[in-house]
Amino acid sequence: MATNHHAHGTGTDRVGRVAVIGAGPAGLYTTRALVDGGATVDVFDRLPAPFGLVRYGVAPDHPRMKTVATVLQSPCATGAATYIGNVEVGSDVTLDQLRRSYHAVVYATGCPRDRALRIPGEGVAGSIGAGRLVGWYCGHPDNVGHAPPLDHDGAVVIGAGNVALDVARMLARSSGELQGTDVPDAVLKSLAASRVQDIHVLIRRGPHEAKFTPAELRQLGELGNADVTVHDDGVLAYTDVSDLDLRQRQNLQIMREWTARAPRATRRRIHLRFFRSPVELRGHQRLRQVVTERTRLELDRVVPAGRGETISAGLAVRAIGYQADPIEGLPFDHITGTVPNEAGRVLRDGAPEPGLYVAGWLKRGPTGVIGTNKADGARTASEVLADLPRLPAPPQPDTDALLYRLECNGVRYTDWNGWLRLNVEEQRLGSCRGADRVKIAERQRILGIARPPLTRSNDNGAPLCIS
Ligand SMILES: Cc1cc2nc3c(=O)[nH]c(=O)nc-3n(C[C@H](O)[C@H](O)[C@H](O)COP(=O)(O)OP(=O)(O)OC[C@H]3O[C@@H](n4cnc5c(N)ncnc54)[C@H](O)[C@@H]3O)c2cc1C
Incomplete structure (x- = not known):
């Protein structure tokens, strides 16, 4: 034979x-x-x-x-x-x-498979799942040629876990920082040419409920090319930490340190927007805006709490889980x-x-x-x-x-x-x-x-x- x-x-x-x-x-x-x-x-x-x-x-x-x-x-x-x-x-x-x-x-x-948000406009070009974006920058064969649109100065990442932070961080890194990683050459080229300046992470719960691990969170504050701003509706200042576990306390500590430090003049900015949920992705042929609503907790359930910002963005990445x-x-x-x-x-x-x-x-x-x-x-x-x-x-x-x-x-x-x-x-x-x-x-x-x-x-x- x-x-x-x-x-x-x-x-x-x-x-x-x-x-x-x-x-x-x-x-x-x-x-x-x-x-x-x-x-x-x-x-x-x-x-x-x-x-x-x-x-x-x-x-x-x-x-x-x-x-x-x-x-x-x-x-x-x-x-x-x-x-x-x-x-x-x-x-x-x-x-x-x-x-x-x-x-x-x-x-x-x-x-x-990336979980869906089930909101109007989710299918518009520029709205993608984290799996696809991550697959692209990690060189997954199925994602070759699927570069995300990086020609707009705004990008939105939806999610409260480490994958959302990974995505935000990768979008914020400079080409110099990425050079020494294993990203394929074509990915390095696209990210180096990225015009993204503001990366908004939408998190529907409060700072102490985010699922980030402190090590991942801390890294955001160590980026050479990007500053971090915490938009917490004032919650950080008065959250009682006595009932929180170590991870939550460390996360709060990190974010409090960030709010206390002077803004840096960096090319990019990461905005952690707590108590915000996307309600609509707008754009005719491609994404232009992400409409948000405020949220609050009612008996541990997330409920709407009025209109939020409308964010100008050409890319929206769902990092809300997989199935x-x-x-x-x-x-x-x-x-x-x-x-x-x-x-x-x-x-x-x-x-x-x-x-x-x-x-x-x-x-x-x-x-x-x-x-x-x-x-x-x-x-x-x-x-x-x-x-x-x-x-x-x-x-x-x-x-x-x-x-x-x-x-x-x-x-x-x-x-x-x-x-x-x-x-x-x-x-x-x-x-x-x-x-x-x-x-x-x-x-x-x-x-x-x-x-x-x-x-x-x-x-x-x-x-x-x-x-
Ligand atoms: C973006 C992201 C980042 C992460 N980062 C970290 C991290 O930094 N640290 C950490 O501890 N955990 C991390 N995790 C979690 C970790 O990756 C998972 O816990 C782990 O990979 C799950 O293992 P698995 O083998 O079940 O699935 P997978 O790792 O997804 O492996 C499944 C395999 O099955 C193959 N497959 C699928 N369908 C078929 C088929 N029909 N026929 C043949 N093969 C098939 C796939 O190609 C794949 O190789 C991360 C997860 C994600 C999504």
Whole structure:
């Protein structure tokens, strides 16, 4: 058989074969625990590079956070598990096909969809979800060429969490500050040419209820290119801190320090606007204004409290949370945006579906930090390992045969060595820009570097397949 695949085990000598879908933190932590428990694991990802939101979500100016990849990679880097990139489960390979090859399938596909505001004008050009903007500056292959409009002096970010702060900070950074990050060259060029001067962060609750972490908040005040103004309707001054937790107290302390310091003459300004909610996005062909209303709390619920400012802006970024998309073959809870499960076992009509599991954001919703997925993945893995002895043996327990079929269907999968080649090339590009790495975002360019070389092919470059 003409094939360029490495020989993969059939897994018959171990406790069972498991396909993990998603090579983000949840998928890779689950893989680690499964491998440690004796399972044979293949990890599939629709992207041609691993690490999910660690690579495509964590802010480019947070390089230390990304070093968690050195931990996450261990099962694939050591050969204990097999990484199979650029394969989308659901289109390139179906769940039914996987179930013929594996005892169990674990979905760890995250929550890729931005939640909607459901306000008039939300669909106007210039109104985008944080996922799209973050994906663009992180070099996500799906967002190549989707540069946001940065030709207006106003931008609005809607949200009260760390993602909103990431977005505001990235929009405020100077090209000099971004030069040493891993943003793709095209992104650096767009951000360097940005005309944005005022970045308004709309937060519908008060300063002590914001979900920011103090470390992220503090960074806003340390930007070389931007000053921060807190618009709090006077709340900061009289908030009683005695009932607040440490995080809230630290946040208030940071903001109080900012209000006490003299304004700096910086090119950009970040406005934290508390008790404000967007009610309409205005603009004919593209966004021109964001209409806000004041808010207040009534028994811990946010209620309208009269007209707010109308902000001139060409970009409005929703950073109000994420949800999963329904997955073919799996039940779905449209209210929580997750797959119903019990400790990771997929529940269909309240009963566990044998051999089907979930982990990470898809399992518990888009909350928690990267490390939260470790215990979460281990929990799912322990359920899988407990079930494996009882699960029926798959009829075709052979990864090589599966990969061969993928290849014959024109699916250009990538392997771990391909990732290592891409990694080296990105680091080389980084060294030319004074950065640790510069990301390559274009899928075809990635595949040109990461694809395992074919040993034999026909004139079209496709493998010789014997039907
Ligand atoms: C913008 C942003 C910034 C963040 N920054 C931080 C931070 O600084 N620190 C921190 O601790 N946490 C941070 N987080 C949270 C952290 O990223 C998440 O906790 C974590 O990534 C969730 O892991 P996951 O594996 O469930 O999902 P993901 O990381 O989203 O991984 C899911 C993977 O599944 C793949 N996939 C999806 N569908 C398919 C399919 N059909 N077939 C095959 N593969 C598929 C995706 O390509 C992806 O690789 C951030 C989150 C966001 C959104």
